[in-house]
Amino acid sequence: MLFSKDVRGENLVVRGARVLDPGQSIDARMDVRVDDGLIAALGTDLDTNAHKVIDAQGLVLAPAFVDPHVHLRTPGREDEETIASGTEAAATGGYCTILAMPNTDPVVDSAATLGSLIETARAEAEIPVGFLAAITKAQAGAELTEMGELADAGAIGFTDDGVPVTSPGLMRRALQYGAAIGRRLALHCEEPTLSRSGQMHEGAVSAELGFAGYPSVAESVMVERDLALAAYERQPLHLLHLSAWESVQALRRAQRAGVAATGEVTPHHLCLTEEAVRTLDPNRKMNPPLRSDSDRTALIDALKDGTVSCIATDHAPHARHEKDVPFEAAPFGVTGLETAFAALYTHLVEPGLVPLETILERMSPGPARAYGLDEPRIAVGRRANLVLLDLNAAYRITEDVFRSRSVNSWLLGETVKGRVRATVADGRLVYAA
Ligand SMILES: [Zn+2]
Numbered sequence: 001m002l003f004s005k006d007v008r009g010e011n012l013v014v015r016g017a018r019v020l021d022p023g024q025s026i027d028a029r030m031d032v033r034v035d036d037g038l039i040a041a042l043g044t045d046l047d048t049n050a051h052k053v054i055d056a057q058g059l060v061l062a063p064a065f066v067d068p069h070v071h072l073r074t075p076g077r078e079d080e081e082t083i084a085s086g087t088e089a090a091a092t093g094g095y096c097t098i099l100a101m102p103n104t105d106p107v108v109d110s111a112a113t114l115g116s117l118i119e120t121a122r123a124e125a126e127i128p129v130g131f132l133a134a135i136t137k138a139q140a141g142a143e144l145t146e147m148g149e150l151a152d153a154g155a156i157g158f159t160d161d162g163v164p165v166t167s168p169g170l171m172r173r174a175l176q177y178g179a180a181i182g183r184r185l186a187l188h189c190e191e192p193t194l195s196r197s198g199q200m201h202e203g204a205v206s207a208e209l210g211f212a213g214y215p216s217v218a219e220s221v222m223v224e225r226d227l228a229l230a231a232y233e234r235q236p237l238h239l240l241h242l243s244a245w246e247s248v249q250a251l252r253r254a255q256r257a258g259v260a261a262t263g264e265v266t267p268h269h270l271c272l273t274e275e276a277v278r279t280l281d282p283n284r285k286m287n288p289p290l291r292s293d294s295d296r297t298a299l300i301d302a303l304k305d306g307t308v309s310c311i312a313t314d315h316a317p318h319a320r321h322e323k324d325v326p327f328e329a330a331p332f333g334v335t336g337l338e339t340a341f342a343a344l345y346t347h348l349v350e351p352g353l354v355p356l357e358t359i360l361e362r363m364s365p366g367p368a369r370a371y372g373l374d375e376p377r378i379a380v381g382r383r384a385n386l387v388l389l390d391l392n393a394a395y396r397i398t399e400d401v402f403r404s405r406s407v408n409s410w411l412l413g414e415t416v417k418g419r420v421r422a423t424v425a426d427g428r429l430v431y432a433a
């Protein structure tokens with residue numbers, strides 16, 4: 001269900017890194033040897049066997065990241081992103097796997113469209129990529145797609161991301177089909193009659209700036225509905241980009257009641273609040289919007305206690321001319337693949353809000369588990385999926401940091417700490433700096 005270029009595995013020794021794999025309680029200075037793409041040995045002073053050697057003194061080696069929510073804009077807007085550029089951006093950000101959303105043009109709602117994406121990924125994806133297919137035809141919310149056929153064709157899950165499934169009856173049937181074919185539904189929770197024409201979070205700042213508000217309840221009312229349906233059908237589901245305090249409260253309650261629901265949160269919702277919108281920078285306009293300080297605190301708490309098990313970038317590239325307009329005219333969405341770790345390290349780990357181990361856990365095994373993928377692990381016999389991190393590197397985010405075809409990042413101009421030095425994905429060295 002993951003697709004990439006077919007390339008031979010690497011022969012590699014990473015020398016002297018602090019190996020940090022929180023899921024296995026590993027935190028030690030070691031060498032890691034990779035033979036033909038498989039982790040062959042962990043230890044000190046390992047024989048290099050004439051392999052390529054990466055000197056990693058002073059660096060951290062962790063399981064590479066998994067991003068469960070990326071917009072690759074292909075087919076239809078290859079000027080904004082392609083499978084090649086998006087997976088290269090992901091490799092630059094330390095990712096070994098990404099999952100792509102189906103709200104493209106055309107929408108990924110047929111086995112033919114999915115099949116051609118898979119073919120392209122086999123030709124040009126730098127790292128393994130999985131594709132979600134649409135829940136409803138053309139994401140119009142009226143008629144379910146042929147979910148069984150799409151699953152057979154390689155869909156890893158189903159979503160109408162970008163828009164909600166407004167009909168509860170259709171949502172219920174989608175859950176039933178999803179269960180029958182063993183694929184998870186991922187839901188963009190938004191009640192459109194409440195969010196309609198909202199430009200930013202409804203609150204004091206929107207009132208001050210005179211923007212139409214998009215209230216938290218527009219999200220949480222749909223989260224509550226979808227969790228109620230999942231509980232009733234006894235089926236799992238995944239909640240995309242949670243932004244509101246009420247939403248994570250609802251998810252926590254549902255999980256305690258035994259609902260197999262998982263949730264994700266983005267770096268921008270973890271790092272910023274509605275206050276950031278005061279700059280009127282269109283790169284701070286996203287859906288759901290940046291919310292209040294108490295919402296941000298609730299997201300951080302949910303990340304720490306495991307209610308939210310995944311960090312997802314919701315990488316949403318937009319052409320320069322589309323974002324280079326006044327805030328109210330700009331489309332929603334920001335990019336995030338290259339900068340996610342640095343943003344989280346700078347805004348959460350350095351100030352002592354979240355331990356590094358929690359960030360690593362929620363960026364890698366957490367999202368893998370949510371979609372039933374193999375968790376990246378630093379263990380002998382496992383495929384090498386590794387990220388090498390320099391926690392002391394401070395640098396300014398400029399346009400040349402990006403490998404994406406788009407540069408609509410909220411971090412442009414900011415000085416951050418934490419740099420990806422190398423990425424090994426599916427046994428292959430896909431990035432080194
Ligand atoms: Zn969405």
Ligand SMILES: [Zn+2]
Nearest residue numbers: 101161162314
């Ligand atoms: Zn999205």
